[in-house]
Amino acid sequence: MLSRRSFLSSLAAALPLAVLVRRAHAAAVIHLESDPATLDALAAAVLPSELGRAGTIRVAREFRDWGANYRENAELVHGYGTSRLRATGPSPLTRWTTQLDELEAQAQNKHQRRFRDLTVAQRADLVRAALAGQRLDRMPSVVDANHVAVALLAHFYGTPAATDLCYNAQIGRQTCRPLPAQARKPLPMIKLSER
Amino acid sequence: MRRAIESDVCIIGSGITAAMVADRLSRTTSAKIVVIEAGDETVPLAQRAAMRERFLRYGENPWGRDHLEGYEVEGPLQSRSMQVGGLAMHWGGVTPRFSPEDFKHRSMFGVGSDWPISYEELDPFYQEAEELMGVAGEQGPRDLDPRAKPFPMPALPLTYNLELLKAWASRAGIAMWSQPSAKNSVAYRGRAQCCRNDTCSPICPVGAKYSPDFTWSELRRANKIRLIPRTLVRKLVLGPGGTTISHAVAVDRDHPEQPVEFHAKTFVVAAGYTWSSHLLLLSAQSGAPNGVANASGLVGKYLTGHRNVQGFVELPLRLYPGMNEQHSLVTKQFMRPKSGATFIRHDLRVWESSTGRAPRLGDDSGALMLGDAILDDWRARVKTGAARVRAYYDVVPDRASELTLDATRKNEWGDPLPKLAFRDAPESVALRAPTEDSIRALFANMAKAGDGRLLRTSVDNFQDHPAGGCRMGNDAATSVVDSWGRAHDHENLFVVGAPTSVSGSCANATLTFCALSLRFAHEIEKGLPRRR
Numbered sequence: 001m002l003s004r005r006s007f008l009s010s011l012a013a014a015l016p017l018a019v020l021v022r023r024a025h026a027a028a029v030i031h032l033e034s035d036p037a038t039l040d041a042l043a044a045a046v047l048p049s050e051l052g053r054a055g056t057i058r059v060a061r062e063f064r065d066w067g068a069n070y071r072e073n074a075e076l077v078h079g080y081g082t083s084r085l086r087a088t089g090p091s092p093l094t095r096w097t098t099q100l101d102e103l104e105a106q107a108q109n110k111h112q113r114r115f116r117d118l119t120v121a122q123r124a125d126l127v128r129a130a131l132a133g134q135r136l137d138r139m140p141s142v143v144d145a146n147h148v149a150v151a152l153l154a155h156f157y158g159t160p161a162a163t164d165l166c167y168n169a170q171i172g173r174q175t176c177r178p179l180p181a182q183a184r185k186p187l188p189m190i191k192l193s194e195r
Numbered sequence: 196m197r198r199a200i201e202s203d204v205c206i207i208g209s210g211i212t213a214a215m216v217a218d219r220l221s222r223t224t225s226a227k228i229v230v231i232e233a234g235d236e237t238v239p240l241a242q243r244a245a246m247r248e249r250f251l252r253y254g255e256n257p258w259g260r261d262h263l264e265g266y267e268v269e270g271p272l273q274s275r276s277m278q279v280g281g282l283a284m285h286w287g288g289v290t291p292r293f294s295p296e297d298f299k300h301r302s303m304f305g306v307g308s309d310w311p312i313s314y315e316e317l318d319p320f321y322q323e324a325e326e327l328m329g330v331a332g333e334q335g336p337r338d339l340d341p342r343a344k345p346f347p348m349p350a351l352p353l354t355y356n357l358e359l360l361k362a363w364a365s366r367a368g369i370a371m372w373s374q375p376s377a378k379n380s381v382a383y384r385g386r387a388q389c390c391r392n393d394t395c396s397p398i399c400p401v402g403a404k405y406s407p408d409f410t411w412s413e414l415r416r417a418n419k420i421r422l423i424p425r426t427l428v429r430k431l432v433l434g435p436g437g438t439t440i441s442h443a444v445a446v447d448r449d450h451p452e453q454p455v456e457f458h459a460k461t462f463v464v465a466a467g468y469t470w471s472s473h474l475l476l477l478s479a480q481s482g483a484p485n486g487v488a489n490a491s492g493l494v495g496k497y498l499t500g501h502r503n504v505q506g507f508v509e510l511p512l513r514l515y516p517g518m519n520e521q522h523s524l525v526t527k528q529f530m531r532p533k534s535g536a537t538f539i540r541h542d543l544r545v546w547e548s549s550t551g552r553a554p555r556l557g558d559d560s561g562a563l564m565l566g567d568a569i570l571d572d573w574r575a576r577v578k579t580g581a582a583r584v585r586a587y588y589d590v591v592p593d594r595a596s597e598l599t600l601d602a603t604r605k606n607e608w609g610d611p612l613p614k615l616a617f618r619d620a621p622e623s624v625a626l627r628a629p630t631e632d633s634i635r636a637l638f639a640n641m642a643k644a645g646d647g648r649l650l651r652t653s654v655d656n657f658q659d660h661p662a663g664g665c666r667m668g669n670d671a672a673t674s675v676v677d678s679w680g681r682a683h684d685h686e687n688l689f690v691v692g693a694p695t696s697v698s699g700s701c702a703n704a705t706l707t708f709c710a711l712s713l714r715f716a717h718e719i720e721k722g723l724p725r726r727r
Contacts, residue, residue: 048570066252074249075256077397081657083272085262088253124565137557143253150556153569157554163517166554166573173517174251176390176401179380182354186515 021072021090028093029068036060038100039152041116045123046149047156050165063155066142067093089143096148103130164189198447198455202229202421203723205443205459207428207474208466210281211328211705212692212712214407216463218327219716221419224723228420229457230411231445233427233470234261234277237284237408244400247392257398258284263427265606270615272469273661279424280407281467283705285397287521288377288404290330290706291542292321294530295341297700300591304538306622307591310697311669311678317710318343320717324709325375328405329383332375339527348380351389354518356547360582361524363510364545367644371524371545377405377706384409391519425449429610430478431462431688437482439687446608461687461719464665465712468498468693472598472664473613475675475690488665488682488690493675495598497666498617499699500658501587504541504631506638507550510647514580516549529586529637530701539630541588542702543637548583551650552576581650584641586634587701590658591623598664617658660704662696680715691715 032039043060044053051059070093076086106126107115115123127149134146142158145151156162160173169186203226206213213230220226238246238259246257261278274282295314300307318341325332326347333350334340350373353361357373364371378389378399389403402409414420425448434441443457464471472495478487486494524545532540554573558564564572601614619627635652642649668674671683676695682688691712696704 046565048567050567050570070253071255074253075260076254077250077256078262078275081271081273083266083268083275085267085275088255120566127565128563131563136563137555137561139554139556141254149565153556153565157569157573160517162554166570166577167515169515171515171517173520174393176392179389179391180352182391182518183352183358185355186518 024094025070025072025091028091028097029064031097032064032067032093032100036064037116038104039064039148041118041123042100042103042127042149043152045120046127046153048165059156060152062159063152066155067091067096070143092143092145092151096151099130099148103127106130196453198453199442200229200423200455200457202227202457202459204228204461204463204719205457206230206463206465207443208232208281208464208470209279209407209411209422209424210465210467210692211283211286211407212467212708213281213463213465214410215324215327215709215712216465216691216716216719217414217420218410219323219713220720220723221414221417223720223726225726226720226723229459230420230422231426231428231443231457232279232422232424233263233448234279234424235259236424237261237279240402240408243398243402247394247398247400250394250398263606266612268469268604268612268614269601270613271617271657271661272615279411279422284406284408286406286705287396287703288399289703290325290328290332290375290377291525291527291702292340292342292375292710293700293702293704293707294339294527296531296540297698300589300698303534304532304540306538306626307589307620308697311667311674312714314341317707317714320710320714321706323713324706327410327713328377328709329379329386330375330377330706331373331380333373335372335525335527336370339531346375348383351376351378351380351519351522353524354522354547356514356516356518356580357522357524357545359512359514359580360510360545360547363512363582363645363647364524364526364641367641369526369528369543369641371526371543374523374525374544375706376522379403391522393517393520395521426455427608428457428474429608430480431464431474431487432478433480433482433487433685438685440487440685451608459687461689461722463719464688464690464694465692468661468664469598469613469615471690471692471694473600475665476598476600476613477610483684488675488684488688490684491672491675493594493666493673495664496594496596497592497663497697498596498598498615498658498661499590499592499663499696500617500661501590501699501701502658503585503587503655504634504638504652505583505585505655506635506652507548507650508582508584508638508642508645508647509551509650510580510582510642510645512580512645513578514547514582516547516552516580518547520547522546527702537629538626539588539633540701541586541630541634543584543586546583546585548581550581550583552581584638586637587659587703588630588634589623589701590699591620591626592663592698593618593620593623596620596663617661658699660699662693662699662704662708665690665694666697667695668697679718680711681718689715689719
C-alpha cells in the first residue's frame with residue numbers, strides 16, 4: 001500500500017497543479033478523518049483542561065470539520081473603501097497534516113512512543129519545540145496560523161463557547177438569542193455536575 | 196437586433212433609494228415602472244443563514260458574486276458590491292437623522308453651504324422612510340433630536356453592557372441613548388424580530404434588518420414593477436432639443452451582442468454616489484458635451500462624507516462583550532457648536548469592546564502559553580472592561596473633491612471607469628487639527644470621569660458614508676439638481692439619494708438619502724397617473 005507521501009508524490013508527477021492541490025486537500029481530509037488520534041492528543045495538550053477529555057475531542061472534531069470544509073479561492077468579504085477583491089488562499093490542511101506527522105516523528109525520536117501515548121506535559125514540550133523561534137503573541141486567525149497547534153487554539157478561542165468559558169457567563173456571542181434578554185446580566189454557566 | 200423596453204418610469208439602480216422611490220410610486224400611481232440593475236439577483240433570505248456561517252468560519256463574502264469583473268477603480272470606492280438591493284444588502288442598518296443645523300451650515304456657522312431645504316421640510320419624509328423600512332428608535336432630547344411623530348417601533352433595548360456605559364457617559368456629562376436602527380425590535384411588516392446575531396453587517400440571517408430586497412420582493416410579487424438584473428446602463432440619450440432624456444442605452448450581460456434601449460417618460464438615476472455621476476459623465480453627446488445634466492460642470496464634484504476619530508477606553512467595569520456587538524449608544528450633544536466659537540461639530544457613539552481583552556498566545560514577557568495558561572491569562576485580563584468611542588466629524592467638501600472618468604481604465608464594453616478623489620475645502624483643512632484635538636480631549640475626559648484610561652486613538656482617513664457628485668440647489672449655475680431632485684438641464688431626469696447631498700453631516704447618512712429620495716418621489720409622481 002502506498003504511504004500518503006508516496007501517493008502525493010505520484011500524483012504530483014501526473015496532474016496539473018490545481019487538480020493536485022484539490023486532491024492534496026482531499027487526501028489530508030481523509031488522513032485526518034481516518035486517524036484522528038494525533039490531533040485529539042494535541043488538543044488535550046494545548047486546550048484548557050476544564051474542557052475535559054470529551055470537550056477537547058469535540059473541539060478537535062470541529063477543527064477537522066473546519067478544515068474539511070475549507071474552500072480555496074473563495075471570494076472574501078469585500079473590504080470597505082476599496083475596489084480590490086480578495087480570495088481565500090491554499091488549503092492549510094496539507095500543511096497541518098504534515099506538522100502532525102512531524103510531531104509524531106518527534107515523539108518517536110525523543111520518547112520512542114507514539115505522540116498519543118505521551119503525557120500531556122511531554123506533548124506540550126514537543127509543541128513548544130516545534131514553535132521555538134516563532135514570534136507568537138496575538139492569537140492569529142485560524143488560516144494564518146503557522147502551525148497546526150496554533151490553528152487549533154485559534155479555532156477554539158474564536159468560538160462563542162470559549163468566550164462563555166472565559167467569562168463564566170452565557171453570553172452566546174453570534175448566536176440567535178432573545179432580544180429582551182440582552183438587558184440582563186448574562187447568567188452564569190451551568191456546570192455539568194449541577195445539571 | 197436592438198431591443199426596446201417601454202415604461203412610464205425607468206429607475207436606474209436597485210439600491211435602497213431606488214427601493215424607496217419605487218415603493219412610493221407604486222403606492223400612489225399606476226405608472227409602469229421598470230428598474231434596471233447591473234448586478235445579479237441577491238442571495239435569497241432562506242440561504243442567508245448558511246452564507247453567514249461561511250462568513251463567520253472563513254471570512255467568505257456572504258453575497259455570492261455581487262460584483263462586476265474588471266471594476267478595480269482608482270480611489271476610495273465605498274464597496275465593490277453590486278447586486279439587486281445594492282450596498283444596503285450589507286449595511287449596518289444604523290439610521291440617525293441629520294440634525295437641523297446640517298441644512299444651514301453657512302447661515303448658522305459661516306462654513307460650507309446651506310441646503311436648499313430645511314430639516315423641517317424633510318421631517319415628514321424621514322418619517323415615511325422610517326416607517327417603510329421599520330426603524331426602532333428612542334426619542335432623544337427634543338431640542339437636539341426633534342421629530343414630529345414617534346418612531347414606528349420601540350427602541351432596541353440597551354444591553355447590560357450599554358446600560359453600564361450609559362451611566363459612565365452620564366458621569367462625564369453626556370446624555371446618550373439607543374442608536375436608532377432599521378432593525379426590528381418587534382416583528383414588523385412580516386419580518387422577524389432581531390435576535391442579535393451580531394452580524395448585521397455584512398449579513399442578517401433572519402431578515403430583522405431592513406434591506407431593499409424585501410421591498411423588491413413585495414413589489415415584484417404584486418406585479419407593480421419590473422426589475423431587470425444583469426443589465427448595465429451605459430448612456431442616457433437626449434431627445435430632440437436636449438431638454439429631455441429620450442432613452443437609456445444598456446447592455447444585457449447575458450446577451451451583450453444585443454443592445455437594449457429603455458424608453459420612458461421619466462428617468463430616475465438612483466445608482467449611488469459613484470455610479471450616478473459616472474453614468475451622467477459617460478453620457479456626453481452632442482448637446483451635452485460634458486455629460487448629461489452637466490451644464491454647470493458640477494457633475495461629479497463636491498463629493499462629501501465625514502471622517503472619524505476613534506478611541507478605546509479601559510474602564511473598571513465588568514462587561515460581557517458579545518451581547519449585541521453592533522448596537523451602540525449615540526448622542527447629538529456635540530452636533531450644535533456654540534455660536535461664535537470655532538466650528539467643531541461631531542457625533543459621538545459608544546460600543547462595548549473587547550480590545551486588549553482577546554485571548555493571546557504569548558504572555559507579557561513573550562513566553563508561549565499553552566493549556567490552562569491561556570485561559571487563566573485571558574480571565575485575568577477581562578476583569579476590567581473596555582469601550583469603543585467614535586466621533587464622526589463634518590468635512591466641508593471642496594469643488595475638487597471629485598469623480599472623473601479615468602481614461603486609463605475601461606470596463607469590458609470600453610467605457611472609462613470612474614476615478615475618485617476626496618478633498619477637504621480649505622476651511623475644513625484649517626479645522627481638522629482643532630477638531631481632532633477636541634475629540635481626543637473629550638475621550639480623555641470621558642476616561643477620567645469613569646476612573647478609566649484612554650488606551651489609544653486613531654483617525655480614519657477614509658470619508659465614510661460618501662455622497663455628493665450631483666448636489667442639489669436652487670441655482671442651476673452652482674448645482675446639478677433642484678431641491679426636488681430634478682436635473683436643472685432636463686425636465687424628465689431625476690437624480691435621487693446620496694449624490695444630491697450638499698454635505699455629509701457627522702452622522703450615518705443612509706436614512707437621509709432615503710428621506711431625500713421619498714421627497715423627490717413626491718415630485719416625480721405629480722406627472723404620473725394616480726392610483727385609484
